[in-house]
Amino acid sequence: MDAPALGDNSQLAEHSYRVRKNAIRMAEVHKQGYIAQALGVADVLTVMYFHAMNVRPEEPDWEERDRFLLSVGHYGIAHYSILTAAGYLPEEELVTYGLDDSRLPMSGMTHYTPGAEMSGGSIGLGLPMAVGMGLGLKRKKSDSFVYTLMGDGELAEGPTWEAAISASHYKLDNIIAVVDFNAIQADGPSREVMRTEPLIEKFEAFGFFAQRVDGNDLDALVKAFDAAREYDEPKPRIIICDTRLGNGVHFLENREKSHFVRLTQEEWDDAYEALDAWKTTRTR
Amino acid sequence: MSTAQTETAAPAKNAPAIIASSVDEGHRTKQAPFGETLVSLARTMPEIVGMSADLAKYTDIHIFAAAYPDRFYQMGMSEQLMMTAAGGLAKEGFIPFATTYATFAARRCYDFISQAVAEQNANVKIVGGLPGLTTGYGPSHQSTDDLAIFRAMPNLTVIDPCDAHEIEQLVPALAKHDGPVYTRILRGAVPLILDEYDYQFELGKAKLLRGGRDVLIIGTGFMTMRALDAAKRLAADGVDVAVLHVPTLKPLDEATIIREASRTGRLVVTAENHSCIGGLGDAVASLLFRSGVTPAMRQIALPDAFLKAGSLEVLQHRYGISTDAMVHSIKCWL
Numbered sequence: 001m002d003a004p005a006l007g008d009n010s011q012l013a014e015h016s017y018r019v020r021k022n023a024i025r026m027a028e029v030h031k032q033g034y035i036a037q038a039l040g041v042a043d044v045l046t047v048m049y050f051h052a053m054n055v056r057p058e059e060p061d062w063e064e065r066d067r068f069l070l071s072v073g074h075y076g077i078a079h080y081s082i083l084t085a086a087g088y089l090p091e092e093e094l095v096t097y098g099l100d101d102s103r104l105p106m107s108g109m110t111h112y113t114p115g116a117e118m119s120g121g122s123i124g125l126g127l128p129m130a131v132g133m134g135l136g137l138k139r140k141k142s143d144s145f146v147y148t149l150m151g152d153g154e155l156a157e158g159p160t161w162e163a164a165i166s167a168s169h170y171k172l173d174n175i176i177a178v179v180d181f182n183a184i185q186a187d188g189p190s191r192e193v194m195r196t197e198p199l200i201e202k203f204e205a206f207g208f209f210a211q212r213v214d215g216n217d218l219d220a221l222v223k224a225f226d227a228a229r230e231y232d233e234p235k236p237r238i239i240i241c242d243t244r245l246g247n248g249v250h251f252l253e254n255r256e257k258s259h260f261v262r263l264t265q266e267e268w269d270d271a272y273e274a275l276d277a278w279k280t281t282r283t284r
Numbered sequence: 285m286s287t288a289q290t291e292t293a294a295p296a297k298n299a300p301a302i303i304a305s306s307v308d309e310g311h312r313t314k315q316a317p318f319g320e321t322l323v324s325l326a327r328t329m330p331e332i333v334g335m336s337a338d339l340a341k342y343t344d345i346h347i348f349a350a351a352y353p354d355r356f357y358q359m360g361m362s363e364q365l366m367m368t369a370a371g372g373l374a375k376e377g378f379i380p381f382a383t384t385y386a387t388f389a390a391r392r393c394y395d396f397i398s399q400a401v402a403e404q405n406a407n408v409k410i411v412g413g414l415p416g417l418t419t420g421y422g423p424s425h426q427s428t429d430d431l432a433i434f435r436a437m438p439n440l441t442v443i444d445p446c447d448a449h450e451i452e453q454l455v456p457a458l459a460k461h462d463g464p465v466y467t468r469i470l471r472g473a474v475p476l477i478l479d480e481y482d483y484q485f486e487l488g489k490a491k492l493l494r495g496g497r498d499v500l501i502i503g504t505g506f507m508t509m510r511a512l513d514a515a516k517r518l519a520a521d522g523v524d525v526a527v528l529h530v531p532t533l534k535p536l537d538e539a540t541i542i543r544e545a546s547r548t549g550r551l552v553v554t555a556e557n558h559s560c561i562g563g564l565g566d567a568v569a570s571l572l573f574r575s576g577v578t579p580a581m582r583q584i585a586l587p588d589a590f591l592k593a594g595s596l597e598v599l600q601h602r603y604g605i606s607t608d609a610m611v612h613s614i615k616c617w618l
Contacts, residue, residue: 118400134372136376158364159362163368166359170357
């Protein structure tokens with residue numbers, strides 16, 4: 001995938017369906033997991049890997065690639081779903097997710113998985129590491145971008161803001177931070193755990209080109225990522241993506257306990273059916 | 285093992301509590317060996333970059349910053365960001381020397397170094413100023429637990445060099461070593477001792493600096509310098525003291541330590557500018573315990589306490605790491 005595969009959005013919808021299906025297959029191994037996040041962020045990752053980012057799945061360490069830093073390590077399931085859909089990983093490996101000696105550990109780590117560029121999981125590392133890689137890429141006079149996927153909960157971490165200050169100070173216009181704003185964190189709704197709004201105003205005040213989009217609207221995501229890449233002022237960029245947990249499987253959407261989901265086998269069977277039904281309504 | 289107790293007369297209480305190196309009377313010094321060596325090394329290693337969290341002047345990396353302004357990253361007062369960004373720079377093929385005070389590196393940045401540097405085996409060199417008790421500012425700046433903290437971190441090499449001569453040899457060795465390293469350093473006017481001992485720093489190697497029949501001092505950091513001075517003083521009293529210098533605390537040169545500690549009839553004394561918990565004394569004791577080597581052992585180290593603020597000379601003596609205190613303790617133990 002030298003040049004981004006600029007498919008029309010029906011192709012992106014098809015990819016995002018496969019990403020969701022991959023995630024369901026992985027979570028089914030344990031009958032539990034961060035499936036709601038994976039479904040919610042599937043469209044964001046689809047637009048990143050199939051439209052915005054310049055990557056070569058067959059050559060994960062290609063020097064000119066755009067970098068992708070998974071700050072939210074527990075989104076490993078989402079990352080493996082997109083890496084598989086994009087061709088980094090074979091589909092048959094999905095069912096090893098979280099098993100002993102698998103290349104797909106529960107929390108994403110760099111030494112395990114082709115295409116995993118950092119060990120996340122300890123929340124708040126993504127943007128600081130993007131600053132270091134952004135500085136390094138500038139030193140190398142590289143045109144590559146550094147993308148980092150963060151969750152809304154980690155916007156409460158201090159080093160995220162240390163990094164925001166320095167990204168602006170060093171004019172790191174090669175950073176595109178992406179926040180999966182699903183509004184739920186481990187202890188409950190983000191606005192109750194720790195309110196971080198107003199985010200656009202905060203990031204703009206910190207010197208970012210900040211956008212906020214519906215993270216389950218492929219058209220809006222394509223436009224936002226295009227705008228982030230093409231923006232011509234020397235500022236770091238951030239896209240806050242409001243996503244719906246469980247998106248694509250109706251009975252997982254708005255489920256009360258959705259941060260870590262446990263389902264019966266029957267519910268898993270229903271999940272595939274629900275996803276297929278949802279797909280027909282979505283693809284135009 | 286027990287920590288040294290000091291009963292000799294303390295020095296006068298009039299020295300200011302400023303940031304200082306530990307230069308004992310009569311020692312030659314060399315100015316800013318870390319900064320100067322990094323500058324000369326960087327001429328042939330373009331991948332070296334420098335970083336500071338608003339303490340460049342106080343870690344001697346300001347010399348590098350002046351020589352290579354475009355290769356120096358001032359990260360502001362955000363140590364956690366600096367360590368994580370250093371991991372990012374290393375991922376892009378650079379060799380960052382990330383500098384701050386030892387205590388901020390160890391206490392404030394532990395998770396960030398663990399996950400962004402050590403776990404990912406990033407080629408970052410963490411350089412901590414003000415090692416152990418080298419400031420009278422009090423516990424906020426006294427890095428009495430950094431060796432314990434960093435020894436517990438997998439993948440990380442941990443070093444406590446003795447003097448300017450060693451720092452000059454250490455810096456190129458760190459740059460050539462592919463992997464994460466933590467080293468403490470002295471800054472400013474740094475004592476120059478080991479050039480007289482035909483000493484060559486090797487990563488992971490302990491070196492016997494002098495032989496002796498009665499006592500084996502196993503020292504690290506500037507306590508090796510004091511061990512050498514103590515050995516001379518004790519020789520005048522007919523006590524023959526050997527000194528083994530252990531700059532690399534991890535990985536420990538187990539073979540050399542076991543070999544020297546196995547020689548019968550010598551009191552083994554460990555000496556470190558660090559808490560009695562988790563540093564050299566603990567490392568040597570557990571090694572010998574696991575190896576079934578059980579000489580008579582004593583430990584010279586700082587107490588397990590938040591130390592007082594005050595003048596450095598008074599504090600170092602009070603807490604048992606001055607040369608006088610060391611001589612006194614060893615005499616008591618013989």
